[in-house]
Amino acid sequence: MPSSKPVLLHFQFHAFRSLPSNLDQVFESDLKTDANGNHWNLQLYPGGCSESVEKGMIAAILINAGDEDITAKFTIIARNSIGQAVQWESDHAFHLFPSRGKKGFGYGYNDTRFMKRDRILDEESGILVDCNSLHIDVAIEVKPLKDELYYPVAPLVPNMLHLLESGDDSNVSFCIEGNIVNAHLPVLRANAPFLADLFRDEGRIGQESNPKHGRLIARRHSLDSGGNSSKSAQVSVAINGTSLEVFQLFLKYVYAGVVPNENTMLRLGTDLIEVSNRFQMFDLKMLVENALVEGCVISNRNVVNYLLFAEANDCALLKEYAMTYFVLHVEDVLSSKYTKKLQEVPDLMKEVLFAVAKGYKKMAQQSTVRMMSVSEMRKELALQGLCVFGCRDVLISRLEGSS
The missing domain is CATH 3.30.710 (Potassium Channel Kv1.1; Chain A)
Structure with missing residues (x-):
């Protein structure tokens, strides 16, 4: 079974200053192999790609160059000449990376507007190593494969x-x-x-x-x-x-702890969350919420609906995922007809606009706790024997109160 621990791959793009800044012109890194034998490379668009939502942004897209599809989550980190992280983009959910660079949902997710080119070229920023080489690290966590051994079911x-x-x-x-x-x-x-x-x-x-x-x-x-x-x-x-x-399905979980299969949770996810929330079966609610996030259910068409649903049903992780997606695809989402419903919930609309203005992952950085993802907060609360249920603000308050 492959390790689920994150591995760090180092990519370098030499002579960055002389690379053309034409839109959609791509330069590919050398092939890198992680600890599990998976092959990766990084595609760099020095002048940005057509999927970018801002001009002047470079794009850095992670590609699975192996023969098998891989489900993984990742963080892309740009480092300056003294090794400090100066820019990073991270996703808290696992996504599918199709084999041999075939396009799929995981292809370049959340990294097509990675960093401003002018900032990289500014000598005072000290980002380029030896004033010429761009160094990018990628932390990759591959989702473990399930063991294929037979396990008898307890009576x-x-x-x-x-x-x-x-x-x-x-x-x-x-x-x-x-x-x-x-x-x-x-x-x-x-x-x-x-x-x-x-x-x-x-x-x-x-x-x-x-x-x-x-x-x-x-x-x-x-x-x-x-x-x-x-x-x-x-x-x-x-x-x-x-x-x-x-x-x-709800009663099967109540009686025997039977969790619906992945396809069922994706098909009936919101209904299962509603009934679990209604009858206070919060463990099942969290399991279904996790399945929706890992199943990459959010798109431009439904991100607003999921935001409203997550807000109404106190789904902190799903709301975080939907908010992050909204921020990273804000131009496409706002230009669609699906944002009108947000106007009916002024408080949520205000929160979304604030997230877009400030950058969701940089909202509330007053403490280490406030920089944690919902999943990280739930894990830490569980380790401390504290309740893991509630909205993001409740989880933050609970963790800060325990310190």
């Missing part, structure tokens, strides 16, 4: 799934889209207390706090494990605002 998982699917000995149920889903109150009480609380006081429950999800109706009725009439009565709660498929 707890299939047993709990059988209990859920069969409805044996169930004592409560949910009614969704006209279908009855049987459940077991002790399991809900242990793993999903919010769901269990819906059956409190023998079914006498009231309105949910968020009216958009509809009213929950509890009643006693007679059902056997297959949904047919029986002599034993149980309490049923009607769940509105979600589909049967999504709720069944």
